[in-house]
Amino acid sequence: MPLELVTIPCLADNYAYLIHDPETGETAVVDVPEPGPILAALNAHQWRLTDILITHHHDDHIQGVETLRTATGAMVLGAAADAHRLPRLDLALTEASSFSIGQEFAQVIDVPGHTLGHIAFYFPQSGLAFTADSLMAGGCGRLFEGTARQMHASLQKLAALPPETLICSGHEYTTSNLRFAATVDPDNPALQARITDTAAKRAKGQPTVPSTLATELATNPYLRAHLPALKAAVGLPKADDATVFAEIRARKDKF
Ligand code: ZN
Numbered sequence: 672m673p674l675e676l677v678t679i680p681c682l683a684d685n686y687a688y689l690i691h692d693p694e695t696g697e698t699a700v701v702d703v704p705e706p707g708p709i710l711a712a713l714n715a716h717q718w719r720l721t722d723i724l725i726t727h728h729h730d731d732h733i734q735g736v737e738t739l740r741t742a743t744g745a746m747v748l749g750a751a752a753d754a755h756r757l758p759r760l761d762l763a764l765t766e767a768s769s770f771s772i773g774q775e776f777a778q779v780i781d782v783p784g785h786t787l788g789h790i791a792f793y794f795p796q797s798g799l800a801f802t803a804d805s806l807m808a809g810g811c812g813r814l815f816e817g818t819a820r821q822m823h824a825s826l827q828k829l830a831a832l833p834p835e836t837l838i839c840s841g842h843e844y845t846t847s848n849l850r851f852a853a854t855v856d857p858d859n860p861a862l863q864a865r866i867t868d869t870a871a872k873r874a875k876g877q878p879t880v881p882s883t884l885a886t887e888l889a890t891n892p893y894l895r896a897h898l899p900a901l902k903a904a905v906g907l908p909k910a911d912d913a914t915v916f917a918e919i920r921a922r923k924d925k926f
């Protein structure tokens with residue numbers, strides 16, 4: 672049986688996610704921007720939290736971890752490389768690690784770029800990828816620590832997952848991400864359709880996450896730097912993909 676997924680809006684524009692194995696009752700949260708909405712969701716479902724999964728060290732992803740750990744006794748899992756700047760880890764992860772939530776194995780994917788120790792969690796059986804501030808809906812995270820080349824390589828790893836994979840990212844930035852995407856990919860009908868769909872969801876107060884990898888491949892400019900149309904749009908028709916990616920990312924910073 673696949674894991675059940677619950678999307679939880681937190682703070683102004685963050686998301687946390689619950690995943691629950693109905694067979695064993697094990698439940699994990701991915702990132703803890705604040706404890707209140709997560710405890711409320713656990714209570715509403717009558718689920719017991721067993722694991723806290725951390726994607727990266729930024730406050731808006733970890734600041735509720737200690738409260739949640741104390742309230743639930745859940746184990747805390749995060750990147751070994753960032754153990755010095757994460758809450759105390761019960762399990763320190765590398766890309767070679769695997770762990771399970773209930774009966775389902777998870778894979779750890781290193782996705783440096785936004786931060787150097789950023790990791791993603793991939794659950795192949797349920798087709799879920801928790802990408803936080805690496806691959807985002809219609810965009811990618813800002814390069815605070817890593818290089819554009821690192822982020823490009825990180826996104827290429829995620830792009831190779833099955834297209835039906837649900838991309839569970841960390842923020843509700845989709846509207847502005849897509850507005851920027853249209854400036855470098857103006858003749859893409861899938862992008863125009865996504866802009867319309869996103870506006871309708873936001874008008875109803877609905878989250879635009881998770882998305883599918885297929886949607887991201889069709890509309891996210893950071894996964895499309897290899898295409899002649901995008902290379903031409905940023906004035907780099909002959910440049911390699913990583914160079915075009917870097918130019919797109921730099922333009923977003925000034926957008
Ligand atoms: Zn972040």
Ligand code: FE
Binds near residue numbers: 732842
């Ligand atoms: Fe963030």
